Amino acid sequence: MINWNNLDTLTSFKELSEVERVNLAEVMSGENGAERVKDYSVSMTEDLTYNYAAKAVDDKVLAALAKLAKEAQLTEKYAALYNGEVINTGEKRLVLHQLTRGQLGDKVEADGVDKREFYVKQQQRIADFANKVHAGEITNAAGEKFTTVVQIGIGGSDLGPRAMYLALENWAKKNGTFKMEAKFISNVDPDDAAAVLNSIDVAHSIFVLVSKSGTTLETLTNESFVKDALKNAGLDASKHMIAVTSETSPLAKSDDYLAAFFMDDYIGGRYSSTSAVGGAVLSLAFGPEVFAQFLAGAAKVDEVSKNEDLLKNPAMLDAMIGVYERNVLGYPATAVLPYSQALSRFPAHLQQLDMESNGKSVNRFGEPVDYPTGPVIFGEPGTNGQHSFYQLLHQGTNIIPLQFIGFKNSQIGTDVVIQDSTSQQKLCANVAAQIVAFACGKSDENRNKNFEGGRPSSIIIGKELTPETLGALLAHFENKVMFQGFVWNVNSFDQEGVQLGKVLAKRVLAHETDGALKVYSDLLDI
Ligand SMILES: O=P(O)(O)OC[C@H]1O[C@](O)(CO)[C@@H](O)[C@@H]1O
Numbered sequence: 001m002i003n004w005n006n007l008d009t010l011t012s013f014k015e016l017s018e019v020e021r022v023n024l025a026e027v028m029s030g031e032n033g034a035e036r037v038k039d040y041s042v043s044m045t046e047d048l049t050y051n052y053a054a055k056a057v058d059d060k061v062l063a064a065l066a067k068l069a070k071e072a073q074l075t076e077k078y079a080a081l082y083n084g085e086v087i088n089t090g091e092k093r094l095v096l097h098q099l100t101r102g103q104l105g106d107k108v109e110a111d112g113v114d115k116r117e118f119y120v121k122q123q124q125r126i127a128d129f130a131n132k133v134h135a136g137e138i139t140n141a142a143g144e145k146f147t148t149v150v151q152i153g154i155g156g157s158d159l160g161p162r163a164m165y166l167a168l169e170n171w172a173k174k175n176g177t178f179k180m181e182a183k184f185i186s187n188v189d190p191d192d193a194a195a196v197l198n199s200i201d202v203a204h205s206i207f208v209l210v211s212k213s214g215t216t217l218e219t220l221t222n223e224s225f226v227k228d229a230l231k232n233a234g235l236d237a238s239k240h241m242i243a244v245t246s247e248t249s250p251l252a253k254s255d256d257y258l259a260a261f262f263m264d265d266y267i268g269g270r271y272s273s274t275s276a277v278g279g280a281v282l283s284l285a286f287g288p289e290v291f292a293q294f295l296a297g298a299a300k301v302d303e304v305s306k307n308e309d310l311l312k313n314p315a316m317l318d319a320m321i322g323v324y325e326r327n328v329l330g331y332p333a334t335a336v337l338p339y340s341q342a343l344s345r346f347p348a349h350l351q352q353l354d355m356e357s358n359g360k361s362v363n364r365f366g367e368p369v370d371y372p373t374g375p376v377i378f379g380e381p382g383t384n385g386q387h388s389f390y391q392l393l394h395q396g397t398n399i400i401p402l403q404f405i406g407f408k409n410s411q412i413g414t415d416v417v418i419q420d421s422t423s424q425q426k427l428c429a430n431v432a433a434q435i436v437a438f439a440c441g442k443s444d445e446n447r448n449k450n451f452e453g454g455r456p457s458s459i460i461i462g463k464e465l466t467p468e469t470l471g472a473l474l475a476h477f478e479n480k481v482m483f484q485g486f487v488w489n490v491n492s493f494d495q496e497g498v499q500l501g502k503v504l505a506k507r508v509l510a511h512e513t514d515g516a517l518k519v520y521s522d523l524l525d526i
Helices: 011-018 030-039 057-069 073-081 115-135 160-172 190-199 217-232 274-288 288-304 314-327 346-358 390-394 425-441 466-487 496-509 515-523
Strands: 039-047 048-053 148-152 181-185 205-210 241-246 259-263 333-339 377-379 404-408 457-462
Touching: 011 181, 030 039, 030 425, 039 288, 039 314, 039 466, 048 288, 048 314, 048 466, 057 073, 057 314, 057 346, 057 466, 073 314, 073 466, 115 259, 115 274, 115 288, 148 496, 160 181, 160 274, 160 346, 181 190, 181 217, 181 274, 181 425, 190 217, 205 217, 205 274, 217 241, 217 404, 217 496, 241 274, 274 288, 288 314, 288 346, 288 466, 314 466, 333 346, 346 377, 346 466, 390 425, 404 425, 425 457, 457 466, 496 515
Parallel strands: 148 181, 148 205, 205 241, 241 259, 333 377, 333 404, 404 457
Antiparallel strands: 039 048, 048 457
């Protein structure tokens, strides 16, 4: 039987709080440090490793975390999720994003269909459509090939797919699978849509309207913006647009689109990159085979995440160390720092994934919780971040745990040797240096130049960022966030916190305001 209990009622959580703290600077110094870097490492897939040597944990802390993971029944809860229980209690929905990339457990039936079959069918329909576009069988009205794909969507209908596209753009160009350039319109700021439209040839562009609900104001506004532009160019908008939505949304049966592809209410926006939401744009941009490799990478990590042994389950381990840092050590934030330009928008995606999922103050039954839940997430690619906010990370008054990601090889492969090292070597040297600098610090009589150290980090290391490693990376973080939600006993799959602002904005637009809202409306000339 599964028990959904608050973290502070668990005996093993009290025990964890009493385990002696680790002096990170001490354990990471000298030979001991070298041994830790070798030992505190676990494979995520054959190409990716999670290394947690520079986290403030030792065997005692890890044993206490394993006990907590067991008492919180994390593997059982994961199994309940992929076997189709109603895990999203707020919206009374199943949570099925893992089914888009593999069958992890029982067949899941909902709405009278086998859900795995439903997702696979959508992937096949998308693959077929994308192949026809690439082959010139689906064209614009003049019979010319589409050369650009533009995704219109916001939140999960934008951030994940955009981050994934950017992550693979150069890889696809290098490996001969690049088919079409992709652009993204998300913000309701008219400058977003206008700038994208100014940068493309609309006559040769295909637009993917993505909205699960089919009611998101920003997305519908941008759709009209684009339709106007197509009309002004003398084009029939319905021959340039496809939709990705749920079958129950107002967009599903409209004649306004060349085709419609479906996901459903069991896939949260921020978990939708492996569904039709990511599938359409990525298959059009890189071909369906590349999208399939991306799914295969995610499926591998989903499988590893079933492991009951904490030390052999990187997503669960990462999650538990994060809980220790948040609820025992009291750290408020986590920085995501990819040493990979291709992952430039990955931190923004993780921001939504983590903060929209676990930024909650009530448990899954709607009762207030008495402990901190999700941390603040932010990040930028290294080495750019080093010349920006790392000052606070090294010497500020808050300790911010760090999540580094690094690859041995670059994607494009073009490089130069300057002062005896390549740029790729410089990049990797920097991430290694940062881990040790943060952990060990450096004492100096001048307090201003003193580094206290004791600043924890982990690193995910891969050979190269490929579609498969990207899928694995994505699933690692999705599963980490899911496990943390289980430990905190929150529902990680709804987002009521975004509603109030939407309601008030509607009131402003309808001029139904008073008090402070009225004055702000006047100040902004609405
Ligand atoms: O795909 P939709 O329904 O347009 O929603 C877009 C985004 O809006 C939200 O519901 C909240 O603003 C996100 O969770 C979601 O990713």
